[in-house]
Amino acid sequence: MGLSLLKHDATAERYIHTESRETSVWNEILCDVKEKGEKTFLASFAERVNLLRIEDGKAFLSVPSEFHKEILEGSDGEEILLMCMREKLGDIETVSLEVVEDQSAKEEESMLKKAREKSLVKARPTAAKHQVAPKSVMHGYFYENYKFDSFVVCDTNKKAFELCFATAEMPQESPGKILVIYGKSGVGKTHLLQSVGHFAYQENTAKNIYYTCAIDFLSDYVNWGKERKGLTEFYSRFDDIDLFLIDDVHLFRGQATQNAFFEILTLLYDNNRQIVLTSDCTPTDIPDMIDALKMRLSNSVAVEILTPSKKNRIQIIKKKLCDGQVELSEDVLAYLADIPTTNIRELEGLYNRLLAASVFCNADLDIASVKVILNDYIKDARRITPDIILDRVCSYFGIATQEIRSSSRVRTIAYPRSLAMHLIRTITASSEQAIGNILGRDHSTVCISCKKISESIKIDLKMQADVEALTKIITGQS
Numbered sequence: 001m002g003l004s005l006l007k008h009d010a011t012a013e014r015y016i017h018t019e020s021r022e023t024s025v026w027n028e029i030l031c032d033v034k035e036k037g038e039k040t041f042l043a044s045f046a047e048r049v050n051l052l053r054i055e056d057g058k059a060f061l062s063v064p065s066e067f068h069k070e071i072l073e074g075s076d077g078e079e080i081l082l083m084c085m086r087e088k089l090g091d092i093e094t095v096s097l098e099v100v101e102d103q104s105a106k107e108e109e110s111m112l113k114k115a116r117e118k119s120l121v122k123a124r125p126t127a128a129k130h131q132v133a134p135k136s137v138m139h140g141y142f143y144e145n146y147k148f149d150s151f152v153v154c155d156t157n158k159k160a161f162e163l164c165f166a167t168a169e170m171p172q173e174s175p176g177k178i179l180v181i182y183g184k185s186g187v188g189k190t191h192l193l194q195s196v197g198h199f200a201y202q203e204n205t206a207k208n209i210y211y212t213c214a215i216d217f218l219s220d221y222v223n224w225g226k227e228r229k230g231l232t233e234f235y236s237r238f239d240d241i242d243l244f245l246i247d248d249v250h251l252f253r254g255q256a257t258q259n260a261f262f263e264i265l266t267l268l269y270d271n272n273r274q275i276v277l278t279s280d281c282t283p284t285d286i287p288d289m290i291d292a293l294k295m296r297l298s299n300s301v302a303v304e305i306l307t308p309s310k311k312n313r314i315q316i317i318k319k320k321l322c323d324g325q326v327e328l329s330e331d332v333l334a335y336l337a338d339i340p341t342t343n344i345r346e347l348e349g350l351y352n353r354l355l356a357a358s359v360f361c362n363a364d365l366d367i368a369s370v371k372v373i374l375n376d377y378i379k380d381a382r383r384i385t386p387d388i389i390l391d392r393v394c395s396y397f398g399i400a401t402q403e404i405r406s407s408s409r410v411r412t413i414a415y416p417r418s419l420a421m422h423l424i425r426t427i428t429a430s431s432e433q434a435i436g437n438i439l440g441r442d443h444s445t446v447c448i449s450c451k452k453i454s455e456s457i458k459i460d461l462k463m464q465a466d467v468e469a470l471t472k473i474i475t476g477q478s
Helices: 019-036 042-048 066-073 077-089 103-120 158-169 189-203 214-226 231-236 255-270 291-298 310-321 330-338 344-361 367-373 375-379 386-397 411-428 432-439 443-456 461-475
Strands: 050-055 058-063 094-099 137-139 178-182 208-213 243-247 274-279 301-304
Touching: 019 050, 019 077, 058 077, 066 094, 066 255, 077 094, 158 178, 158 189, 158 274, 158 301, 178 189, 178 291, 189 208, 189 243, 189 274, 208 214, 214 231, 214 243, 214 255, 231 255, 255 274, 255 291, 310 330, 330 344, 330 367, 344 367, 367 375, 386 411, 386 432, 386 461, 411 432, 411 443, 411 461, 432 443
Parallel strands: 058 094, 137 208, 178 274, 178 301, 208 243, 243 274
Antiparallel strands: 050 058
């Protein structure tokens, strides 16, 4: 099991004295892991996880493939392992997973290539000369109101709108087989992406339309592994797709999932299918992306949607919300445009509050009364999302979103990143794992950073001032 490689630290030395004792302790740990993780995929391959060594409170474990590593990192498996090891070995702070491939793992990975080759040579039936074209089919969850006619076009998104519309009109003759829409959260990327699908469905320009997001793709892939289904069957679901729409590709983590996504993109690209993606940055700036996938995405047409100016946001609010039932003055519109919200639906909710108050009071709403009506909403931290916090932190420090998600350790980037982790943890109560997924870090790094900020903020006056200022900006109090 590699236990002879174990380098005992002071804590582990109290419990482990001989190689037979080491084997016995590890077997006990595995039994505990199987019991505590009986409802997870971990239970099915716990015996394939081996302890390599312990150094300075960090346990190094081996797993047979990138797929197994991703399963552990993307679930509660790593936490269960750490908890069980602490019970037997004492104060182990973190675990690190290393891939030590075996033959069965290589065979599993080779199935990816076989699935692609099989799909490429698969014969496709041709329609009769005068046969009526079948109606388009949509897969995935589409918002009914995310269509081109409800999208507010302004100078910050005009180019993206035009490219998406051209792609939806003629997917087989679009400017690029891969179209990437990128920009910060809340600028309308998902709206445009789904508009392409709605238009293609209504006008029958694509027969088989498939929409998903990176997190759902990862979940499907992991569940496929849990149920021990053949990977060939997983890939076969994408054989007949004409228009592939996938949201938030910057959230992809783990080599196994990225390999799977790369194989699907290559299959569709080689078969002249249309692919439209969204990301919060350019494909080349996505952190931890495998080289093959990054090269594939670099061969794309990429268009940015810029953050709308205050003038643009007011324009959007007017078109989306103001229907003549109540007049809103320019200062009220400006106030609404400054409130941090995740999407237009939240703005609609705010407008409905104002409309109800106006009807009840039988009076127009001035800025003072609007602030009173929306006071509870402004103070409600539940409306704040991690994306809002990242956006406000980046604006506060004058850095780009891709910089805060990068691997840079310079203080001008590392300090805002640590504050962002702390603020997301305290305001949204997100888990360390969730925060790590957002920022491209493992949960142990997030845990350490949040702990350091919590301790330093007690004595660091500048940090106190930054956190207080950011909290007010994020919650809309400043």
